[in-house]
Amino acid sequence: xxxxxxxxxxxxxxSVRRRVFPVVLxxxxxxxxxxxxxxxxxxxxxxPFSTQTIGAGGLIDTRxxxxxxxxxxxxxxxxxxxxxLAIFLTHAVVRGDAERGLLQPLVVRPxxxxxxxxxxxxxxxxxxxxxxxxxxxxxxxxxxxxTGWWPDRIVLPAVELAAAIAVIVAISLFGSIVFSAxxxxxxxxxxxxxxxxxGLLGQxxxxxxxxxxxxxxxxxxWALPFEALYQDALNGITADTVGFTKAALSLGPFxxxxxxxxxxxxxxxxxxxxxxxxxxxxxxxxxx
Amino acid sequence: xxxxxxxxxxxRYGNVTALGGVDLEVAEGELVGLLGPNGAGKSTLxxxxxxxxxxxxxxxxxxxxxxxxxxxxGALGYxxxxxxxxxxxxxxxxxxxxxxxxxxxxGEAERAELLELVGLTEARARKVETMSKGMQQxxxxxxALVGSPRLLFLDEPTSALDPLGRRTVRGLLEELRRRGVSVxxxxxxxxxxxxxxxxxxxxxxxxxxxxxxxxxxxxxxGVEIDTGAGTKLYESARREDAPRLVSELVAAGERVYGVRVxxxxxxxxYLEAVGAEAS
Numbered sequence: 001x002x003x004x005x006x007x008x009x010x011x012x013x014x015s016v017r018r019r020v021f022p023v024v025l026x027x028x029x030x031x032x033x034x035x036x037x038x039x040x041x042x043x044x045x046x047x048p049f050s051t052q053t054i055g056a057g058g059l060i061d062t063r064x065x066x067x068x069x070x071x072x073x074x075x076x077x078x079x080x081x082x083x084x085l086a087i088f089l090t091h092a093v094v095r096g097d098a099e100r101g102l103l104q105p106l107v108v109r110p111x112x113x114x115x116x117x118x119x120x121x122x123x124x125x126x127x128x129x130x131x132x133x134x135x136x137x138x139x140x141x142x143x144x145x146x147t148g149w150w151p152d153r154i155v156l157p158a159v160e161l162a163a164a165i166a167v168i169v170a171i172s173l174f175g176s177i178v179f180s181a182x183x184x185x186x187x188x189x190x191x192x193x194x195x196x197x198x199g200l201l202g203q204x205x206x207x208x209x210x211x212x213x214x215x216x217x218x219x220x221x222w223a224l225p226f227e228a229l230y231q232d233a234l235n236g237i238t239a240d241t242v243g244f245t246k247a248a249l250s251l252g253p254f255x256x257x258x259x260x261x262x263x264x265x266x267x268x269x270x271x272x273x274x275x276x277x278x279x280x281x282x283x284x285x286x287x288x
Numbered sequence: 289x290x291x292x293x294x295x296x297x298x299x300r301y302g303n304v305t306a307l308g309g310v311d312l313e314v315a316e317g318e319l320v321g322l323l324g325p326n327g328a329g330k331s332t333l334x335x336x337x338x339x340x341x342x343x344x345x346x347x348x349x350x351x352x353x354x355x356x357x358x359x360x361x362g363a364l365g366y367x368x369x370x371x372x373x374x375x376x377x378x379x380x381x382x383x384x385x386x387x388x389x390x391x392x393x394x395g396e397a398e399r400a401e402l403l404e405l406v407g408l409t410e411a412r413a414r415k416v417e418t419m420s421k422g423m424q425q426x427x428x429x430x431x432a433l434v435g436s437p438r439l440l441f442l443d444e445p446t447s448a449l450d451p452l453g454r455r456t457v458r459g460l461l462e463e464l465r466r467r468g469v470s471v472x473x474x475x476x477x478x479x480x481x482x483x484x485x486x487x488x489x490x491x492x493x494x495x496x497x498x499x500x501x502x503x504x505x506x507x508x509x510g511v512e513i514d515t516g517a518g519t520k521l522y523e524s525a526r527r528e529d530a531p532r533l534v535s536e537l538v539a540a541g542e543r544v545y546g547v548r549v550x551x552x553x554x555x556x557x558y559l560e561a562v563g564a565e566a567s
Contacts, residue, residue, distance in 0.1 A: 003389070006385075006388045006389055010385055014374060014376075017376040018376070100372050101370040101371040101372040102372050102374065104340055104368045105366070105371055105428075105431060106389065109361060109389035109390050110358050110361045110389070110390065110391060112358060112361070285342065287340065287342060288340040
């Protein structure tokens with residue numbers, strides 16, 4: 001445990017002292033600035049307190065639809081930026097660092113490989129979670145400042161986004177044992193893309209009421225649980241919203257909001273435990 | 289108890305045999321040079337000893353503990369042939385990290401001593417990325433010495449050093465010998481090995497082809513005598529023949545200015561041992 005904490009401290013310092021970290025911060029500031037400007041200008045162009053009648057008596061609350069849609073977009077951006085950061089921090093941890101000669105001096109120390117992996121995982125999750133929750137909170141306050149709207153759930157979506165990034169960190173760390181740095185980075189982005197496509201397919205399946213598409217999306221989101229966490233986070237911001245407004249929101253961009261149910265949490269924990277066990281076995285058997 | 293012992297150590301990568309059953313022992317306080325051409329298995333042997341590579345068969349022990357075990361890792365220091373340290377660390381920060389990883393309680397005093405030992409006292413606060421390759425290599429040696437290991441594996445520790453840096457490392461190795469630290473020195477620089485090592489082990493194609501003290505491995509090549517009439521070479525003569533030869537020359541009225549007993553050099557021993565592969 002002590003060894004893992006030492007490695008985590010090393011990894012955290014490495015994260016924040018790499019040159020790319022200020023770049024990520026600047027890009028995030030640019031994103032938040034553009035997001036605030038976009039929300040402000042768009043909000044000026046609508047009549048927020050109107051309700052629109054759809055079909056035979058269905059009502060849509062314009063302000064909620066507007067705010068939740070834009071905030072949902074920012075949640076996607078937070079997930080994307082968090083994924084970039086997670087991949088950046090973990091894609092080269094084992095094979096990449098071993099090929100560059102960075103890993104061997106650490107591995108020969110008594111702390112051992114399990115502590116090294118655990119420390120790297122803990123550090124990446126901590127850095128990414130702080131980042132994701134901070135950007136989530138910033139975009140939440142920007143949205144509220146412009147529109148006066150609060151999501152139905154505030155804390156749970158943030159926790160789920162952080163958990164989604166933790167899953168990506170775990171997958172990326174696992175990949176770093178097997179693949180070279182560049183190959184792993186590309187592979188994780190493709191997995192992230194596959195999760196998004198699954199979400200979009202599910203959305204289309206909902207709109208068309210296609211059981212096949214819904215099943216494909218369902219299986220994919222369980223196989224890649226960061227997508228299920230993202231969908232549940234998205235669902236959380238309008239968890240108490242009902243009627244046509246809710247129906248319109250569920251068709252929003254970048255994957256539909258879907259409740260995940262009570263088994264998602266235990267499943268994610270089990271998923272990461274299996275990844276950790278298989279990853280550690282592979283790492284222990286790996287010649288460096 | 290030997291500081292390091294390998295018995296029948298073998299490593300295969302698919303169809304390629306990197307090590308084909310090596311027996312090797314490094315005694316306490318002994319400095320052993322590990323020689324061999326590229327691909328002979330030297331680095332593989334050291335990596336198995338450090339727990340970086342798993343042996344296909346055979347066994348290796350460090351200070352009595354199985355190689356790769358926590359106890360074994362705690363007893364050794366290692367400088368890889370190809371290594372890199374994070375560029376944003378200062379020399380002092382890097383040693384501090386390795387102290388914590390090794391569980392060393394030496395603190396600032398140990399760091400200062402190690403930096404002085406490798407001639408980097410002035411570079412204590414300097415970032416690794418601003419150091420020359422030679423400075424980084426000396427820092428690597430200091431890193432390997434963190435926690436006062438009983439056994440040191442140095443894989444080409446002088447490859448990036450200038451003559452002055454090599455001399456510093458030579459002095460350092462002699463100091464380690466004085467302190468009773470065992471060293472397995474993997475190097476291509478035969479002259480360095482000849483100067484500092486107690487014993488050499490020559491690997492070729494994954495097996496030990498020669499091992500022993502340099503003087504044991506050396507073969508007599510004759511006696512050379514400088515006389516007033518020029519240098520005379522007695523090819524079949526040995527060391528014990530030298531006084532008689534000198535007496536005979538003096539009796540014959542020759543003036544003798546110098547006598548040299550010739551033996552094969554480590555380079556010649558090495559080239560003979562690795563045979564056709566070297567040529």
